[in-house]
Amino acid sequence: MNKTFPLASLYTALAFSCAVPVTVQAADRDDALRANYWAVQGGPNHLSSWPGEVNFGGPRSDASLTLASGATVGLVLGRQIGKARYDLEYQHGQLDITAVRIAALSENVDSRLKYDTLTVNASRQLRLSESLLLFAGAGVGVGRVNLPTIGLTVAKCKCITSASETGAVVQLRIGMDYQLDDNRVAYLQLGATRLPGASSGALPTITYARRDVATMAVGYRGLFN
Secondary structure, X not given: OOOHHHHHHHHHHHHHHHHHHHHHHHHHHHHHOEEEEEEEEEEEEEOOEEEEEEEOOOOEEEEXXXXXXXXXXXXXXXXXXXXXXXXXXXXXXXXXXXXXXXXXXXXXXXXXXXXXXXXXXXXXXXXXXXXXXXXXXXXXXXXXXXEOOEEEOOOOXXXXXXXXXXXXXXXXXXXXXXXXXXXXXXXXXXXXXXXXXXXXXXXXXXXXXXXXXXXXXXXXXXXXX
Protein backbone atom coordinates (compact mmCIF):
# COMPACT_ATOMS: atom_id res chain seq x y z
CA MET A 1 0.00 0.00 0.00
CA ASN A 2 1.34 3.39 -0.97
CA LYS A 3 1.47 5.60 2.11
CA THR A 4 2.88 8.64 0.30
CA PHE A 5 -0.51 10.07 -0.58
CA PRO A 6 -1.97 9.87 2.98
CA LEU A 7 1.20 11.41 4.37
CA ALA A 8 1.11 14.22 1.80
CA SER A 9 -2.55 14.79 2.60
CA LEU A 10 -1.74 15.03 6.29
CA TYR A 11 0.95 17.65 5.63
CA THR A 12 -1.48 19.58 3.42
CA ALA A 13 -4.19 19.48 6.05
CA LEU A 14 -1.77 20.66 8.74
CA ALA A 15 -0.56 23.54 6.53
CA PHE A 16 -4.15 24.52 5.73
CA SER A 17 -5.17 24.39 9.37
CA CYS A 18 -2.30 26.72 10.24
CA ALA A 19 -3.00 29.12 7.35
CA VAL A 20 -6.74 29.48 7.89
CA PRO A 21 -6.50 30.99 11.40
CA VAL A 22 -3.94 33.50 10.11
CA THR A 23 -6.28 34.57 7.28
CA VAL A 24 -9.30 34.69 9.60
CA GLN A 25 -7.38 36.73 12.16
CA ALA A 26 -6.23 39.14 9.43
CA ALA A 27 -9.81 39.46 8.13
CA ASP A 28 -11.07 40.17 11.66
CA ARG A 29 -8.38 42.82 12.00
CA ASP A 30 -9.51 44.40 8.71
CA ASP A 31 -13.12 44.62 9.93
CA ALA A 32 -12.02 46.45 13.08
CA LEU A 33 -9.69 48.89 11.29
CA ARG A 34 -10.44 52.60 11.57
CA ALA A 35 -7.69 54.87 10.25
CA ASN A 36 -6.88 57.83 8.06
CA TYR A 37 -4.38 57.46 5.21
CA TRP A 38 -2.37 59.37 2.65
CA ALA A 39 -0.87 58.05 -0.55
CA VAL A 40 1.39 59.04 -3.43
CA GLN A 41 1.37 57.27 -6.79
CA GLY A 42 2.68 57.55 -10.31
CA GLY A 43 3.09 55.62 -13.54
CA PRO A 44 2.38 55.50 -17.27
CA ASN A 45 -0.88 56.36 -19.00
CA HIS A 46 -2.12 55.47 -22.47
CA LEU A 47 -4.42 57.02 -25.05
CA SER A 48 -3.69 56.40 -28.74
CA SER A 49 -5.74 59.18 -30.35
CA TRP A 50 -8.07 62.10 -29.65
CA PRO A 51 -10.60 62.87 -32.43
CA GLY A 52 -12.13 66.27 -33.05
CA GLU A 53 -13.78 68.53 -35.60
CA VAL A 54 -12.39 71.77 -37.03
CA ASN A 55 -14.73 74.60 -38.04
CA PHE A 56 -13.20 77.11 -40.47
CA GLY A 57 -16.19 79.45 -40.28
CA GLY A 58 -18.36 77.43 -42.63
CA PRO A 59 -16.80 74.20 -43.84
CA ARG A 60 -16.02 71.60 -41.21
CA SER A 61 -13.36 68.91 -41.27
CA ASP A 62 -12.64 65.87 -39.17
CA ALA A 63 -9.41 66.06 -37.20
CA SER A 64 -7.44 63.74 -34.97
CA LEU A 65 -4.40 63.88 -32.73
CA THR A 66 -2.09 60.86 -32.58
CA LEU A 67 -0.80 60.38 -29.04
CA ALA A 68 2.06 58.55 -27.38
CA SER A 69 1.95 57.11 -23.88
CA GLY A 70 2.70 59.63 -21.13
CA ALA A 71 2.68 59.66 -17.34
CA THR A 72 0.49 60.51 -14.36
CA VAL A 73 1.19 61.41 -10.75
CA GLY A 74 -1.32 61.54 -7.92
CA LEU A 75 -1.90 62.47 -4.28
CA VAL A 76 -4.57 60.85 -2.10
CA LEU A 77 -6.03 61.61 1.33
CA GLY A 78 -8.69 59.33 2.76
CA ARG A 79 -10.32 57.30 5.49
CA GLN A 80 -10.47 53.52 5.87
CA ILE A 81 -13.41 51.94 7.70
CA GLY A 82 -13.10 48.18 7.88
CA LYS A 83 -12.70 46.83 4.33
CA ALA A 84 -13.93 50.06 2.71
CA ARG A 85 -11.87 53.10 1.73
CA TYR A 86 -13.09 56.61 0.92
CA ASP A 87 -10.70 59.24 -0.40
CA LEU A 88 -10.09 62.48 -2.22
CA GLU A 89 -7.60 62.14 -5.09
CA TYR A 90 -5.76 64.66 -7.25
CA GLN A 91 -4.12 63.50 -10.48
CA HIS A 92 -1.99 65.29 -13.06
CA GLY A 93 -1.31 63.66 -16.40
CA GLN A 94 0.45 64.43 -19.67
CA LEU A 95 0.42 62.81 -23.11
CA ASP A 96 2.76 63.52 -26.04
CA ILE A 97 1.18 64.53 -29.35
CA THR A 98 3.18 62.96 -32.18
CA ALA A 99 1.01 63.71 -35.23
CA VAL A 100 -2.04 65.67 -36.34
CA ARG A 101 -4.52 64.99 -39.13
CA ILE A 102 -7.10 67.36 -40.65
CA ALA A 103 -9.20 65.79 -43.42
CA ALA A 104 -6.61 64.25 -45.78
CA LEU A 105 -3.69 66.35 -44.51
CA SER A 106 -1.40 64.92 -41.83
CA GLU A 107 1.90 65.91 -40.30
CA ASN A 108 4.23 64.80 -37.53
CA VAL A 109 4.40 67.24 -34.61
CA ASP A 110 6.06 67.50 -31.21
CA SER A 111 3.61 68.83 -28.66
CA ARG A 112 1.87 67.85 -25.45
CA LEU A 113 -1.56 67.86 -23.82
CA LYS A 114 -2.17 68.05 -20.08
CA TYR A 115 -5.03 67.19 -17.76
CA ASP A 116 -5.85 67.48 -14.06
CA THR A 117 -8.57 65.67 -12.11
CA LEU A 118 -9.99 65.85 -8.60
CA THR A 119 -12.21 62.93 -7.64
CA VAL A 120 -14.01 61.44 -4.66
CA ASN A 121 -13.47 57.67 -4.66
CA ALA A 122 -14.86 54.63 -2.88
CA SER A 123 -13.23 51.20 -2.96
CA ARG A 124 -13.46 47.88 -1.19
CA GLN A 125 -10.70 45.38 -0.44
CA LEU A 126 -10.58 41.59 -0.29
CA ARG A 127 -7.78 39.90 1.63
CA LEU A 128 -6.07 37.10 -0.26
CA SER A 129 -3.33 36.32 2.28
CA GLU A 130 -1.58 37.83 5.27
CA SER A 131 0.19 40.37 3.03
CA LEU A 132 -1.82 40.55 -0.23
CA LEU A 133 -5.16 42.28 -0.73
CA LEU A 134 -7.21 42.86 -3.87
CA PHE A 135 -9.19 46.09 -4.21
CA ALA A 136 -11.61 47.65 -6.68
CA GLY A 137 -13.49 50.92 -6.75
CA ALA A 138 -14.85 53.92 -8.63
CA GLY A 139 -14.82 57.69 -8.38
CA VAL A 140 -16.53 60.83 -9.67
CA GLY A 141 -15.35 64.40 -9.75
CA VAL A 142 -14.18 67.23 -11.96
CA GLY A 143 -11.33 67.51 -14.43
CA ARG A 144 -9.71 69.97 -16.80
CA VAL A 145 -7.96 69.25 -20.10
CA ASN A 146 -5.63 71.60 -21.96
CA LEU A 147 -4.74 70.97 -25.61
CA PRO A 148 -2.20 73.19 -27.42
CA THR A 149 -2.23 75.20 -30.63
CA ILE A 150 -0.85 73.11 -33.49
CA GLY A 151 0.14 74.39 -36.91
CA LEU A 152 0.26 72.47 -40.17
CA THR A 153 3.27 73.35 -42.30
CA VAL A 154 1.71 71.85 -45.45
CA ALA A 155 -1.39 74.05 -45.01
CA LYS A 156 0.61 77.10 -43.84
CA CYS A 157 -1.77 77.76 -40.96
CA LYS A 158 -2.27 77.19 -37.27
CA CYS A 159 -5.34 75.14 -38.11
CA ILE A 160 -5.77 73.71 -34.60
CA THR A 161 -6.09 76.38 -31.93
CA SER A 162 -5.59 75.79 -28.21
CA ALA A 163 -8.58 74.25 -26.47
CA SER A 164 -9.47 73.67 -22.83
CA GLU A 165 -12.48 72.59 -20.83
CA THR A 166 -13.53 71.79 -17.27
CA GLY A 167 -16.10 69.05 -16.83
CA ALA A 168 -17.22 65.89 -15.11
CA VAL A 169 -14.84 62.97 -14.62
CA VAL A 170 -15.61 59.30 -13.92
CA GLN A 171 -12.99 56.68 -13.12
CA LEU A 172 -12.73 52.95 -12.39
CA ARG A 173 -9.85 51.11 -10.76
CA ILE A 174 -8.63 47.71 -9.65
CA GLY A 175 -5.39 46.85 -7.93
CA MET A 176 -3.32 44.85 -5.50
CA ASP A 177 -2.03 45.91 -2.08
CA TYR A 178 1.12 44.50 -0.52
CA GLN A 179 1.03 45.16 3.22
CA LEU A 180 4.52 46.04 4.45
CA ASP A 181 3.30 46.30 8.04
CA ASP A 182 0.18 47.47 9.89
CA ASN A 183 0.66 51.10 8.79
CA ARG A 184 2.43 50.89 5.42
CA VAL A 185 1.19 49.54 2.08
CA ALA A 186 2.73 49.36 -1.40
CA TYR A 187 0.28 48.91 -4.25
CA LEU A 188 -0.13 48.44 -8.00
CA GLN A 189 -3.23 49.96 -9.56
CA LEU A 190 -4.85 49.81 -13.02
CA GLY A 191 -7.51 52.33 -13.93
CA ALA A 192 -9.51 54.13 -16.60
CA THR A 193 -10.50 57.79 -16.40
CA ARG A 194 -13.08 59.45 -18.65
CA LEU A 195 -11.86 62.99 -19.37
CA PRO A 196 -14.05 65.89 -20.50
CA GLY A 197 -13.99 67.07 -24.09
CA ALA A 198 -12.63 70.50 -25.02
CA SER A 199 -13.25 73.34 -27.45
CA SER A 200 -11.58 76.55 -28.59
CA GLY A 201 -13.11 79.99 -29.01
CA ALA A 202 -11.48 81.68 -32.00
CA LEU A 203 -11.71 80.63 -35.65
CA PRO A 204 -10.77 78.13 -36.78
CA THR A 205 -12.44 76.45 -33.81
CA ILE A 206 -11.93 72.84 -32.82
CA THR A 207 -14.12 70.61 -30.69
CA TYR A 208 -12.79 67.46 -29.05
CA ALA A 209 -14.95 64.58 -27.81
CA ARG A 210 -14.69 63.04 -24.34
CA ARG A 211 -12.02 60.35 -24.13
CA ASP A 212 -11.00 57.51 -21.78
CA VAL A 213 -7.37 57.36 -20.71
CA ALA A 214 -5.92 54.15 -19.25
CA THR A 215 -3.53 54.43 -16.30
CA MET A 216 -1.18 52.22 -14.36
CA ALA A 217 0.31 53.42 -11.09
CA VAL A 218 2.67 52.18 -8.40
CA GLY A 219 1.91 53.76 -5.06
CA TYR A 220 2.70 53.94 -1.36
CA ARG A 221 0.00 54.36 1.30
CA GLY A 222 0.58 55.34 4.91
CA LEU A 223 -2.03 54.97 7.67
CA PHE A 224 -2.34 57.33 10.63
CA ASN A 225 -4.88 58.11 13.36
